[in-house]
Amino acid sequence: MGRYVVRRLLVSIPTLIVISFVIYAILALAPIDPLSQFGADPRIPPEARENIRRALGLDQPWPIRYVKWMTAMFTGNFGVSFMSHSPVSELIKQRLPNTLAVVGVAELVGIAIGIPIGMISAIKRYSIFDHVGTTFAFMGFSVPTFFTGLLLIILFGIKLRWFPFIYDSTLQIHDLNSLTQQIRQSIMPITVLGLFNVATIARYVRAEMLEHLPLDYVRTARGKGLRERFVVLRHVLRNSLIPVVTLVALGIPAVFAGAIVTEQVFRVPGIGDLLVNSIGTGDIPVVATVVFIFAVLVVLFNLVADLLYAVLDPRIRYT
Amino acid sequence: MATTTNVRVGVLPVSNAVRPPRSLWGDAWYQFRRHKLAMAGLGVLLLLVLGTLVGPFVYRTPINVIDFKVAIEGPSPDHLFGTDDLGRDLLARALWGGRVSIAVGLTAVLIAITLGTTIGSLAGYFNKLDNPLMRFTDLFLSLPILPLLLVIIYLFRDTLRAAFGPELGVFIMIVTVIGVLQWMPVARLVRAQFLSLKQKEFVEAARAIGAADRRIIFRHILPNVLSPVLVAATIGVGGAILTESTLSFLGLGFPPDVPTWGRLLYDAQNYIDVAPHWAIFPGLLIFLTVLSINYIGDGLRDALDPRKSA
Numbered sequence: 001m002g003r004y005v006v007r008r009l010l011v012s013i014p015t016l017i018v019i020s021f022v023i024y025a026i027l028a029l030a031p032i033d034p035l036s037q038f039g040a041d042p043r044i045p046p047e048a049r050e051n052i053r054r055a056l057g058l059d060q061p062w063p064i065r066y067v068k069w070m071t072a073m074f075t076g077n078f079g080v081s082f083m084s085h086s087p088v089s090e091l092i093k094q095r096l097p098n099t100l101a102v103v104g105v106a107e108l109v110g111i112a113i114g115i116p117i118g119m120i121s122a123i124k125r126y127s128i129f130d131h132v133g134t135t136f137a138f139m140g141f142s143v144p145t146f147f148t149g150l151l152l153i154i155l156f157g158i159k160l161r162w163f164p165f166i167y168d169s170t171l172q173i174h175d176l177n178s179l180t181q182q183i184r185q186s187i188m189p190i191t192v193l194g195l196f197n198v199a200t201i202a203r204y205v206r207a208e209m210l211e212h213l214p215l216d217y218v219r220t221a222r223g224k225g226l227r228e229r230f231v232v233l234r235h236v237l238r239n240s241l242i243p244v245v246t247l248v249a250l251g252i253p254a255v256f257a258g259a260i261v262t263e264q265v266f267r268v269p270g271i272g273d274l275l276v277n278s279i280g281t282g283d284i285p286v287v288a289t290v291v292f293i294f295a296v297l298v299v300l301f302n303l304v305a306d307l308l309y310a311v312l313d314p315r316i317r318y319t
Numbered sequence: 320m321a322t323t324t325n326v327r328v329g330v331l332p333v334s335n336a337v338r339p340p341r342s343l344w345g346d347a348w349y350q351f352r353r354h355k356l357a358m359a360g361l362g363v364l365l366l367l368v369l370g371t372l373v374g375p376f377v378y379r380t381p382i383n384v385i386d387f388k389v390a391i392e393g394p395s396p397d398h399l400f401g402t403d404d405l406g407r408d409l410l411a412r413a414l415w416g417g418r419v420s421i422a423v424g425l426t427a428v429l430i431a432i433t434l435g436t437t438i439g440s441l442a443g444y445f446n447k448l449d450n451p452l453m454r455f456t457d458l459f460l461s462l463p464i465l466p467l468l469l470v471i472i473y474l475f476r477d478t479l480r481a482a483f484g485p486e487l488g489v490f491i492m493i494v495t496v497i498g499v500l501q502w503m504p505v506a507r508l509v510r511a512q513f514l515s516l517k518q519k520e521f522v523e524a525a526r527a528i529g530a531a532d533r534r535i536i537f538r539h540i541l542p543n544v545l546s547p548v549l550v551a552a553t554i555g556v557g558g559a560i561l562t563e564s565t566l567s568f569l570g571l572g573f574p575p576d577v578p579t580w581g582r583l584l585y586d587a588q589n590y591i592d593v594a595p596h597w598a599i600f601p602g603l604l605i606f607l608t609v610l611s612i613n614y615i616g617d618g619l620r621d622a623l624d625p626r627k628s629a
Binding site: 015018019022023026027030138139141142143144145146147150151153154158250253254256257260261264265275276279280287290291294295297298299302 | 457458460461462463464465466467469470471473474475504557561564565568569570571581584587588591592595598599602605606609610613614617
């Protein structure tokens with residue numbers, strides 16, 4: 001197990017380096033001047049603009065700039081935002097926890113609700129529960145996250161007034177009252193992402209369980225007198241979850257896409273919101289870093305999926 | 320077969336012996352028709368496509384007439400979907416925008432399928448290419464797609480707009496970027512099929528009579544890969560429509576004068592408390608389109624699966 005973990009970790013490093021190179025190349029080769037904000041200002045004389053360029057190192061060829069950017073990032077230096085003039089690492093530090101909290105809780109909700117729904121649907125195939133569950137799952141991943149978000153806002157934010165529909169980012173948790181407030185304002189963003197996760201996971205679990213239920217090993221397990229609950233949970237579910245983990249891992253970029261949208265809809269100050277705003281203002285250092293952070297997150301979650309894979313399937317650990 | 324049936328005519332009653340032969344696609348259609356939800360999806364989708372194609376000719380309210388007297392009004396006999404903040408008719412805009420949304424979905428998937436099938440075939444057929452191409456695919460699979468899409472669109476939008484005009488430029492860009500970032504599942508699928516099919520006897524036979532690689536790939540293996548690719552393509556159209564509307568919703572899709580469904584929602588979100596209808600109708604259209612497409616994909620999967628059509 002230990003060797004497997006180490007090997008997987010080592011594989012993800014070159015992946016990240018290549019991805020960072022791709023991101024940087026796209027930014028560097030784009031026909032847009034990172035200093036266009038300054039360039040538009042006629043009060044800045046050309047010489048001064050040249051000086052700024054040189055001070056920022058923009059007169060060097062981009063492969064060299066890439067290597068510098070990369071090595072600086074290893075030391076935790078992500079550069080300085082053009083707009084707020086604060087270090088990018090500060091901005092990330094403020095916002096990353098919000099994104100991780102929403103995505104993480106939504107993922108847990110997806111697992112906690114999606115697996116049982118998929119399981120019961122598969123066992124009671126063609127029952128009313130199955131029909132309702134399958135329809136719900138189909139709807140869940142056909143509906144765009146921004147539409148679910150807006151619907152929730154209309155229903156629970158405006159009509160019923162149960163939850164605040166603008167996220168208050170200044171809220172500090174210091175007592176019970178502010179904690180409940182924090183929970184109340186997190187419910188809708190998490191629901192939006194959670195619904196999407198529940199739908200995908202339930203659908204995959206159902207399909208995989210249906211593949212496994214008629215297999216011989218299930219009959220053997222029943223034949224040797226195991227209780228049905230044990231057969232389903234220990235044998236069928238565990239085996240079915242192996243491909244589910246792969247499918248969920250492949251869907252991780254979609255989950256982060258959903259997070260970006262959700263943060264926009266509810267104005268949650270996460271890194272997705274930071275990305276969209278920085279793109280709007282042309283804040284290249286922030287944009288580059290945030291895209292890279294998203295890449296790290298995707299690779300990291302894939303790593304977790306691979307480790308889960310090894311936990312579920314002993315064959316992988318020993319090869 | 321026909322002659323043997325005729326010989327037996329004397330023995331068996333004719334009506335029993337003759338079952339009209341069904342082609343592969345005829346059989347698939349027969350199976351597909353039994354999937355009620357897929358048929359419902361097909362009906363709804365046809366209705367939506369027809370509506371967006373013919374609708375603007377029948378429902379002749381212009382999409383860009385500004386009339387502040389009727390700004391932000393809910394659905395009424397004059398404006399079935401209501402109006403936006405400038406008093407423009409939302410049904411007309413939604414019909415027009417649907418064209419763009421559906422066209423983006425179809426074209427992007429065409430690009431994704433072409434790329435995916437090419438890379439998947441090469442990786443699956445030529446052993447030497449397999450490892451490098453699959454590493455390449457894995458790399459693409461771990462890219463953060465939406466952030467990259469946003470950045471690419473932001474960076475290249477103005478250049479393309481200048482080169483091809485505001486609407487065509489954005490169309491080309493969005494379609495290409497979505498296509499280029501969505502081919503990976505297709506490539507994996509095609510590769511897996513190629514790996515198993517190239518071991519089969521009929522491929523061996525083709526090689527034995529001296530067929531070139533090109534001929535084996537195009538004539539013998541690819542036609543057998545068609546049905547899973549078709550299913551993937553169908554579901555991909557839904558995904559591409561969702562991606563386009565997401566981009567437009569984030570304000571990085573089409574310009575404001577091209578009212579795609581996502582763009583309508585983007586404009587609507589600031590008025591959501593006074594004009595919920597503005598968001599609900601385009602949102603429902605996206606939802607219905609994608610839902611129908613997914614059900615059709617599900618039906619196709621069942622219909623084209625030889626294990627089920629026994």
